[in-house]
Amino acid sequence: MAQARLILDELKKLGVTHVLTVPDNSSKALLNLLWADGGIQVVLVTREGEAFAIAAGLWTGGKVPVVLIQNTGLLETGDALRGTAMRMRVPLLCLITYRGYAKLAVRGLKVTPETVDAELLSKAGLDSVAVLTEPTLKAWGVPYDFLHADADVLRIAEAFRKAQNLEQPVAVLITRDTT
Amino acid sequence: MPRDKSFWVPGIPSSSKRSHQEVTFLTKRELLEPLARLRTDQVVITTMGIVRPWARFSNHPLDFASADSAMGHAADFALGLALAQPQRRVICLNGDGSMLMTLGTLVTIVNAGARNLILFVVQNDSYEITGNQPIPGARSVDFSGLAKSAGFRRAETFDDRQEYERTLPEILHHPGPVFVTVKVEPGDEEPLSRRPEESALYLRCSLAESARGLRRALGER
Ligand SMILES: Cc1ncc(C[n+]2csc(CCOP(=O)(O)OP(=O)(O)O)c2C)c(N)n1
Ligand SMILES: [Mg+2]
Numbered sequence: 001m002a003q004a005r006l007i008l009d010e011l012k013k014l015g016v017t018h019v020l021t022v023p024d025n026s027s028k029a030l031l032n033l034l035w036a037d038g039g040i041q042v043v044l045v046t047r048e049g050e051a052f053a054i055a056a057g058l059w060t061g062g063k064v065p066v067v068l069i070q071n072t073g074l075l076e077t078g079d080a081l082r083g084t085a086m087r088m089r090v091p092l093l094c095l096i097t098y099r100g101y102a103k104l105a106v107r108g109l110k111v112t113p114e115t116v117d118a119e120l121l122s123k124a125g126l127d128s129v130a131v132l133t134e135p136t137l138k139a140w141g142v143p144y145d146f147l148h149a150d151a152d153v154l155r156i157a158e159a160f161r162k163a164q165n166l167e168q169p170v171a172v173l174i175t176r177d178t179t
Numbered sequence: 180m181p182r183d184k185s186f187w188v189p190g191i192p193s194s195s196k197r198s199h200q201e202v203t204f205l206t207k208r209e210l211l212e213p214l215a216r217l218r219t220d221q222v223v224i225t226t227m228g229i230v231r232p233w234a235r236f237s238n239h240p241l242d243f244a245s246a247d248s249a250m251g252h253a254a255d256f257a258l259g260l261a262l263a264q265p266q267r268r269v270i271c272l273n274g275d276g277s278m279l280m281t282l283g284t285l286v287t288i289v290n291a292g293a294r295n296l297i298l299f300v301v302q303n304d305s306y307e308i309t310g311n312q313p314i315p316g317a318r319s320v321d322f323s324g325l326a327k328s329a330g331f332r333r334a335e336t337f338d339d340r341q342e343y344e345r346t347l348p349e350i351l352h353h354p355g356p357v358f359v360t361v362k363v364e365p366g367d368e369e370p371l372s373r374r375p376e377e378s379a380l381y382l383r384c385s386l387a388e389s390a391r392g393l394r395r396a397l398g399e400r
Contacts (some may be wrong), residue, residue, distance in 0.1 A: 046283025057259020083249025
């Protein structure tokens, strides 16, 4: 479990100005805190592809955006992520909640693009979006790390700096609900 | 003057051609030349079949082509700029096919309260740069109606050059977000590319370099 308060404090330390999001259950606590705090502007988008284009515009305009989406949204965003934030080389921290991580972890499944097939994607006990999350990030060339618990909040600053250094999006996968 | 453009709409079976229907529209020059004349320090984002024509009227450090990017993501990129630079106006010249791809952005723009954004849709009723295939809803979709329903403070449609020229100065100063549909005659723009030999100056560098150029230009102002 990761406390929303710790994540918010990290984002503030990094000078984040805008969070672009489609909410989900895992980010609920973080979003509620962001709204209650009011220090960072939350921009609701209608689909995740927009988040990457708006983030690219915000960065070009001198701001410090962060994208907060579910892994389903990562799959939604395909061409927008490719054509905006990646193609423009926008240093961009992406916080991605990892739906289905627990079921994947319990089975000890290490999915690679080569092991993805229709059978795996249709298995009842697995969430297929979890199956595709890491292969997708790899395919898009987006480096990622994990935030499992409070002790991992420093991964946020690390990913942020990596994004600045590499001049590209870098993801942190949030594997449990924020509290 | 009404001009019959029924001849050019491809993909519509001849039996359903409404040959008596006359449609009026502007040329790209009639759309762009007055805008370039009135433009001062606004950011101008172009995309698709408007990218090269705009460069024939304008060469400004705050011009940016959403080209070699992602289709449908010029308006939301412009929204990001508008939110980052609330003291400056941002004008986006979007394609109609591109607008259809991300209609939700109309709602996002209004919800984000981008008072400094002016969104044009260049309604040529076609996917011009891929060969003028008709867009879904060609000749029937009312983009300004969609924008009004989404909550734009002002949304109107022009198919007459004089009316457009008369109203444009006011539109450029109206509190936004403002939406403008301009019915434009179809052209034959080629697909876009970014390379040193491009006629349009802002297509001569990569998208990443172009974004950095705009970022610098905005930082200096
Ligand atoms: C996601 C996606 N689908 C399809 C295409 C192919 N495509 C490139 S340009 C274009 C047409 C753009 O039409 P519009 O926005 O109306 O601009 P116009 O060419 O009419 O100026 C299409 C369909 C693409 N680039 N990306
Ligand atoms: Mg078009």
